[in-house]
Amino acid sequence: MSANELTGTEVSVLMVLMAEARAVRNPDLAVLGPELKKAQRDRLSSQGLIEVGKDGRSMTLELTDKGWKHCSDLMGTPPPKGAAGPSKALFTVMAGLGRWFQRDDVRPAEVFFPRDTPATIAAPPTPPNAVVTPSVRASLDVETRIRDTYTELAREPGAWVRLSRLRPALADIPRADLDDALARLRRASDVSLIPEENQKTLTDEDRAAAVDVGNQQNHLLAIEQ
Numbered sequence: 001m002s003a004n005e006l007t008g009t010e011v012s013v014l015m016v017l018m019a020e021a022r023a024v025r026n027p028d029l030a031v032l033g034p035e036l037k038k039a040q041r042d043r044l045s046s047q048g049l050i051e052v053g054k055d056g057r058s059m060t061l062e063l064t065d066k067g068w069k070h071c072s073d074l075m076g077t078p079p080p081k082g083a084a085g086p087s088k089a090l091f092t093v094m095a096g097l098g099r100w101f102q103r104d105d106v107r108p109a110e111v112f113f114p115r116d117t118p119a120t121i122a123a124p125p126t127p128p129n130a131v132v133t134p135s136v137r138a139s140l141d142v143e144t145r146i147r148d149t150y151t152e153l154a155r156e157p158g159a160w161v162r163l164s165r166l167r168p169a170l171a172d173i174p175r176a177d178l179d180d181a182l183a184r185l186r187r188a189s190d191v192s193l194i195p196e197e198n199q200k201t202l203t204d205e206d207r208a209a210a211v212d213v214g215n216q217q218n219h220l221l222a223i224e225q
Helices: 008-020 026-032 038-046 065-074 085-104 134-153 163-169 175-185 204-209
Strands: 050-055 058-063 191-194 211-213 216-218 220-223
Touching: 008 026, 008 038, 008 050, 008 058, 008 065, 008 085, 026 058, 038 050, 058 065, 065 085, 134 163, 134 175, 134 220, 163 204, 163 220, 175 191, 175 211
Parallel strands: none
Antiparallel strands: 050 058, 191 220, 211 216
C-alpha cells in the first residue's frame, strides 16, 4: 500500500500513533495531530492498520503490527498527490528517518516508545537456576569489560574516550567480538558511539581502531555513569 492509497490526514494519524507508540484516546488525537473522522477511522481499521479500543468512555486508537510495518514502508515514499506543504514536509522528515533506519538496520518500534517509559529500565536479576549459554555469557562479559575499561580511561562520566585508547586495554579480546559488543552497547541509553567530527585530527591509530557501524566509522565512546 502506497501513500497515494491514503489521505494526508490518514497518513498523519498513523505517524502520530507511531510516535506515541501507545493507545491514544480519540479526544487527545486532535491535540497531537489532525482530527480523524469516523469514515477515515473505519477505513484504517478495515485495512488492519489500527486497532480501535476503549478507555473508559473514550475511544482509543493504536497501531497494529501491520500499521507499524506500513509506517516503516512509507518512509522514503513520495507524498500523496495534491499534498499540501505541511504534508510534504512530513514526508521529507520521514524520508530522512528512513535513511537512518535503513543504514543502521533499525526498526521504528526500536526508536519510538510511550511517553511514560522510564529513562532507564533495570534488567531483572538472572534467576540462580537460569541456563545461560556460553556465547551469551561471553557477550555480557565483553560488554562489562568495555564499561569497566571506559571508567578507568575517562576523566569523568560522559567524557569522550578514543577507541584507539580503549582497544589496547582490551587487546586480549578478539577484534570481531569487541566490535560486536561495541555495536550492541551503542543501543544502550547511556552509551554514545560516534565518528570524530574533525577528520583531520585522526591519527593512523584512530583510523585502525575505528568500529564500523551502519557503514560509518566511529572513533569516540562515551558512557554516562
